[in-house]
Amino acid sequence: MYNLLKGKKGIIFGALDSKSIAWKVAERAHEEGAKFVLTNAPVALRLGTISELADKTGSQVIPADATSIMDLENLINQAMEILGGKIDFVLHSIGMSVNVRRGNHYTNQDYNFTKTGWDVSALSFHRMMSVLYKKQAMNEWGSIIGLTYMAAQRVFPDYNDMADNKAYLESVARSFGYFFGRDFKVRVNTISQSPTPTTAGSGVKGFDGFVAYAEKMSPLGNATALECADYTITMFSDLTKKVTLQNLYHDGGFSNMGISTAIMDDFIKQNEVVEEPKKENNK
Numbered sequence: 001m002y003n004l005l006k007g008k009k010g011i012i013f014g015a016l017d018s019k020s021i022a023w024k025v026a027e028r029a030h031e032e033g034a035k036f037v038l039t040n041a042p043v044a045l046r047l048g049t050i051s052e053l054a055d056k057t058g059s060q061v062i063p064a065d066a067t068s069i070m071d072l073e074n075l076i077n078q079a080m081e082i083l084g085g086k087i088d089f090v091l092h093s094i095g096m097s098v099n100v101r102r103g104n105h106y107t108n109q110d111y112n113f114t115k116t117g118w119d120v121s122a123l124s125f126h127r128m129m130s131v132l133y134k135k136q137a138m139n140e141w142g143s144i145i146g147l148t149y150m151a152a153q154r155v156f157p158d159y160n161d162m163a164d165n166k167a168y169l170e171s172v173a174r175s176f177g178y179f180f181g182r183d184f185k186v187r188v189n190t191i192s193q194s195p196t197p198t199t200a201g202s203g204v205k206g207f208d209g210f211v212a213y214a215e216k217m218s219p220l221g222n223a224t225a226l227e228c229a230d231y232t233i234t235m236f237s238d239l240t241k242k243v244t245l246q247n248l249y250h251d252g253g254f255s256n257m258g259i260s261t262a263i264m265d266d267f268i269k270q271n272e273v274v275e276e277p278k279k280e281n282n283k
């Protein structure tokens with residue numbers, strides 16, 4: 001390990017179980033010498049296994065629903081008290097769509113569910129930063145990261161209203177990042193990660209297809225949760241001080257691909273199989 005985060009203090013949102021991207025970030029941040037608090041929604045603390053991670057990394061867990069200003073204020077006050085000062089890095093690793101969970105089609109959303117999903121997945125990023133900003137809780141050259149997916153830029157029909165939530169999240173990173181940079185020299189970015197088998201990821205309809213397709217399309221293959229954690233650590237480190245307001249693709253090259261030979265070969269093979277019986281029928 002490289003001691004990239006030696007002496008740094010952080011807050012990590014969203015570790016539910018050992019598959020969570022936030023879980024891997026916490027493990028890697030610990031290995032790189034950081035101290036941090038872990039947080040998740042109270043219900044997730046009951047259902048998940050976060051206390052295992054807390055023990056392993058010598059961290060405390062503070063419950064906070066990311067839709068509640070009061071919870072976030074309490075979290076940030078407590079985090080500064082526990083860690084003994086201002087914060088150097090924050091990971092927002094939160095996502096949930098009620099429409100996806102209930103199987104509502106994109107064209108037929110329940111807008112109360114849409115609002116809840118947006119509140120949890122997107123507005124929470126603004127809310128979290130707003131509390132950090134007002135409390136002047138971030139150290140200079142601190143780093144804030146949100147996780148996103150490229151359905152914010154391109155159409156993935158089954159990603160449903162999460163695509164819109166991610167577009168909002170990425171916009172908030174730029175808009176709030178301006179004020180955080182100007183006023184506190186804090187950088188704000190989003191990392192756009194490959195499809196990754198986690199609880200949130202696997203909830204998306206046809207997820208296995210997503211993963212297999214992206215794997216074949218990306219010259220470097222899909223990025224794993226651990227690889228995402230490695231990248232996130234570099235973004236928390238002092239080696240990336242002037243990177244801000246960016247949406248950073250961490251996807252093995254997927255986002256710039258048109259077609260790969262592997263996908264084309266599959267397509268041709270499939271069409272040959274479909275076309276042959278047709279020819280026989282025509283005879």
Ligand SMILES: NC(=O)c1ccc[n+]([C@@H]2O[C@H](COP(=O)([O-])OP(=O)(O)OC[C@H]3O[C@@H](n4cnc5c(N)ncnc54)[C@H](O)[C@@H]3O)[C@@H](O)[C@H]2O)c1
Nearest residue numbers: 014016020021044066094095147148195196198199200201
């Ligand atoms: N898995 C993927 O394919 C993938 C790809 C790109 C981006 N992402 C993003 O990565 C992030 C982390 O997701 P993950 O894949 O590790 O799945 P995950 O299910 O392990 O993490 C999602 C987390 O959000 C938390 N959460 C939900 N509602 C909350 C609330 N009200 N307050 C606080 N926390 C709440 C959950 O408890 C959970 O810990 C999400 O933003 C997700 O959209 C995931």
